[in-house]
Amino acid sequence: MNIGIREKQAFHILDIAGKISKIKDSVNLKVFIKELIDKNILNVAINLSNVTYLDSGALNVLIYSYNTLIKNKGTLVLIHPNEYVRDVCEVVGLNKIVKIYSTEEEFEHDHENP
Numbered sequence: 880m881n882i883g884i885r886e887k888q889a890f891h892i893l894d895i896a897g898k899i900s901k902i903k904d905s906v907n908l909k910v911f912i913k914e915l916i917d918k919n920i921l922n923v924a925i926n927l928s929n930v931t932y933l934d935s936g937a938l939n940v941l942i943y944s945y946n947t948l949i950k951n952k953g954t955l956v957l958i959h960p961n962e963y964v965r966d967v968c969e970v971v972g973l974n975k976i977v978k979i980y981s982t983e984e985e986f987e988h989d990h991e992n993p
Contacts (some may be wrong), residue, residue: 880893880896880897880898880899880901880904880907881895881896881897882894882895882907882908882911882943883895883896885930887924887987887990888987888991889917889990890922890923890924890954890956890988890990891920891922891923891924892924892925892926892929892935892958893912893923893924893926893927894926894929895908895925895926895927895930896908896929896930897929897930897931898930898931898932898933898958899930899932899933899934899937899940899965900932901935901936901965902936902938904936904937905936905937905940905986908937908942908981909944910942912940912944912947912992913947915949916953917953917979920950921948921951921952921954921955922954923944923948923953923954923955923956924956924957924958924986925941925955925956925958926959926961927957927958927959927960927964928948928958928959928960928961928983929959930960930964931961931963932938932963932964933964933967937970938968938971938973940975941955941957941964941973941977941992945976945977951958956978956986957973957978957979957980958979958980958982958983958986959981959982959983960979965979969988972982974979977981
């Protein structure tokens with residue numbers, strides 16, 4: 880798993896690539912997001928377009944991140960998951976609490992500065 884970061888509008892976008900399938904991957908992702916929150920970076924978008932697999936540990940990190948950001952008056956959104964990742968998110972009900980955008984363009988349109 881690789882993580883890149885960039886800014887767009889009021890969000891920091893995490894570009895994740897590869898599988899999130901090992902405990903080490905989940906821990907690294909959780910630490911990465913916690914460091915953003917500690918720096919008061921509270922609007923986080925996770926670009927999943929290059930994620931090929933995620934396990935229950937990754938789902939736990941996404942739920943932890945959502946809850947922590949909400950408690951701090953922040954936002955978590957997911958961008959462009961492939962069909963498998965989207966199905967996993969829907970099966971566990973993550974899509975009911977976290978906004979999932981099908982494309983980055985859809986995300987950008989929703990978060991354009993007026």
